[in-house]
Amino acid sequence: MGSERQVASTKIVMGNWKMNGSAAKVATVLTALPSFPPNSDITICLPFPYLAQGVQLLDDKHCVVGAQNLSEFADGAYTGDVSASMLADIGCKTVLIGHSERRTFFAESDEVVAAKLTRAKHARLRCVVCVGETLIERDSGLAQQRIQQQLNAVLKQLDSDAQALAFCVAYEPVWAIGSGRAATEAQIAEMHQFIKNIIGTKFPVLYGGSVTDDNAANIMGIANVDGVLVGGASLDASKFAAICNEGLGK
C-alpha cells in the first residue's frame, strides 16, 4: 500500500458499487469485510435490490448501507422509482445524490438534485451530493464555475440547523471517475478549499475518482479532504477494507 502520508483523524469512506454485482457477490464481499471499530464512518452504496441484504450482512460490522439514488417525489404514481422513506424503512442510512453518471445518463438537472436532497433530508438519510466538472470544463477554465453552479442549487437547503454529518459533498471530477487517473494533489486541494469556502467548514467534503488502496492514504492526507468515495475498488473486499483502514489511520 502506498501510504506515504499519515491520515490524521478518522475519515469517511464510502463505496459505490454502481450497477454491478449479484446477491452472491454481495454476500461474498460483505462477508469478507472485517468488523470495523465503533468510531468508523464507513458506508457501502449498493444497487436497490441488494440493500436489505446488505443491511443484514453488515449489521454488526460498523459499516452502514447506502443507496445510489432516490426519487425526487415523496410517493405515488411514479412507476419504477424508490422513495426516500422506503430507503429509510429498510435500514438504509445514506444516499448518493446527483452522481455524475445520473446527471449524464439520466439528464438529472441541478433542480432535480435539489428536489432529491429535500426528500432525503425529510427521511433523515445522510445526503451525499456529488459535484464535478467535465474535462472540457476544466480545460476551459470553467471547473470552479461549474462546481459553484452545482452547489448553488443545494445551498439553500443547508440551513443553520442542518446537521454537519447529515450532509456531505463528494467532489468527483467526471474525468477522474473510472479512468484510473485520479486528480492531482494540487487539483484536489484547490477544489476542496473552494468548496469549503462555499459550504462552510462544518460539512465534510469527500474526494472521488479513481481512488485505490494505493493512493487512498495520500488523498485522505490532503487538507480539507474528509474522506473518499470509492467506485471500482469497493467491489473488492480486501482493497476496500485496506482503504477503510487507511481512513481509520491504521
Ligand code: PEP
Ligand atoms: C464513483 O463511482 O463515484 C467513482 C469515483 O468511481 P471510481 O472510484 O471507479 O473512479
